[in-house]
Amino acid sequence: MITLYDIPSKAPGNVWSPNTIKTRMALQHKSLPFKTVWLEYPDIGPTLKGIGAEATSKWEDGSPWYTLPVIQDSTTGKVVADSWKIALYLEDTYADKPTLFPFGVRAPVEFFEAYFTETTIRPGMRIFMSETCYRLNPTSEAFFRRTREAIYKLKIEELAPPGPERDAIWAAVKGGFDKFAPKYASNGDGSLPFFYGETISYADIVVASYLLWVKIVLGPENPEWKEVESWNGGRWVKLIELLKDYKIVDA
Template sequence: MIILYDIPANVEGKAWSPNTWKTRIALNYKGLPYRTEWVEYPDIAPLLRGYGVPRAPPPAWMAYTLPAIYDPKTRSFTMDSMKIAVYLDATYPDTPAVLPASLRVFHGAFQRAYWDTILEHLRSLIMLPALKRQLNERSQTYFRETREKAFACKMEEICTPDKQAEQWARLEKAFGVMASWFEAAGDGRVLFLGTDEGQICHADTQIGGLLKWIQTIFGPESEEWRRVERFDGGRWKRFMAIIDKWADTSC
């Protein structure tokens, strides 16, 4: 059984991170048996370094990150959701592919566009609520120290009440840009690969992970989440109705 390493939060099901959600959704979609081992932020680097997992490029605080998996079939560790998707497709070719070779150039470009378009606007709104509402104490300390070093300011300065209206407006506009990527197909698709609601790819798991992050941090009944559901005529509510089929946290 594959082991998925994930970061726990004080929420139902424990899962919250947009990055680890990508791999969790992919494993559920593929129907691969796995179990979760929960790792607090300060324990990630010692764990992966101890198993000889190669470190990622700088910055140093992102040298070891989750998701990571261990697969007893090949006795190997893989870190980073995109590398994990490639690994799972290659090792389990009889399962639905999420990142076939024909899509890897697209996914590389999408990842950069997705980061620049959405994440830059969302992080300022969501990091402080994530820190204060959901993370366990040991991870809170680590999260604050690393993010304040990266942003060169206190977490409380990133999103203040006087900035929120403007930040939400920018985020809604950013989601509109992302919606236009789907609309360019002209066929009413909700998912990247088309109108078949049973077929997803790695880009869908990225957006799914992002939306699960917002939903989990603010709360499924919060006005913040309801606001995102209303973006783009309810497109993202329809998107989540599909992705939720593979958002199981029972493993």
Template sequence: MSLYNDLKPITLYDIPSQRGAWSLNTVKTHFCLGYKGLPFNTEWVEYPDIAPKMQQLGADPVTTDPNRQVKYTLPVIYDPNQSRFVTDSFKIAEYLEETYPDPERPLFPHGSVVLAAGFENAFDSCIDGAHYWVLCDVPSMLNPRSAQYFLKTRSEWLKVDKLIDISSPGSEQRTKHENVMRKGLGLFEGWMKKSKGKWIMGDTFSFADIAIAAQFFWYMRVMPPTDWEKINGWRGDGLKWEQVVIDVANECNVKLDTTPPTPAS
């Protein structure tokens, strides 16, 4: 039973799609809230509405650097129990841990905040650049307004005529991205073999497991089934990477759709 059943529900601002929850970073917050047993509601915000909505609410930007293209992004939470907005998935996890401590269900057990941040960055470095492969497929599952916004802004930022140009099927770039992804996941699997338990910290669940599961959930939700099944099979222990998502979703009591999209007929 949760320690916090009497709280007012926290609001999680998330980006909608034709397949429900999908975003890498907002899914981390879904998992964190579920794991802590905190009541929450989801408010969906289309891509072009994120900046004006967050400015109107008074939420902090993700950065104040004038050279960064994205100033406002999701996830953002509003906690009515503390009258506070928090931006950024990692900062949200830290906030939830500090504000709603639960010795039975810590996100950062044994003071592992720094280790969790380092592990997440290390995993990202393993597959650096390969995310362009996934990025190309995002517009196909967004709602029309968000899809148009995503295509326009990402093409401008990446300086390509069409977003698909960064990793089009059959191109040298796609082959490079696939090779980087496969090599990176092989390195990650080697790390996992050093764990003596089910989770990254052995028998102890942590935010590091959430961060990795969110990555695989993103691939699962966004990519065409043939591409996802290719990645899903790049695991050498007889299991598939989707099991990471299923295990974390179960541990966090979060009922996300963990089935890949149905191929078009």
């Protein structure tokens, strides 16, 4: 059995993190059963250290920064941190299960993930980070607030309050999606939904995971989310719909 470590929230179903959603979808794509251990932010470091997980980054003071997702696989005894490394681990370890990386190649997806997040997600980070903060349980919220305010050198409330600055951030996000969407068109007749046309891969899981993050932290009825649903001929909401068998959350 695989144990997935994830971060709870006030959102229905707890799940919100784009990176742990990637792993949830990857596990379901490969038909691997798993159970979730929920960790509030202050418990992540001590727990992961205890199970021998690798820190994926460093805080500004040089101390190890433990992040989720992490999986612990009782079949192999392995503990793996970082959504990308987990996807590669699952593909290698469970090679007989449905593939996350069609055609036996991974770099195309790795380039795609980097390009997608840089183009469409990074421009919106001040909105997405503040909305995430508002969705966390109090223990996690305090930890998240303290650490992110140190990084941004701004109060969470100052990151993206309603007004022209937030509108400009949204316009940049929309600009990213507008630039990104037409590049799918060279597959087939242009209507195919996935990175590999008709073939689902981890690339599509990445896109859907970020979209679900935005949907969850804004809330499904939020006007900004409704905007996303209308972008690029509804491509993004269609993608989520096509991946709805991956039961992440009800949001």
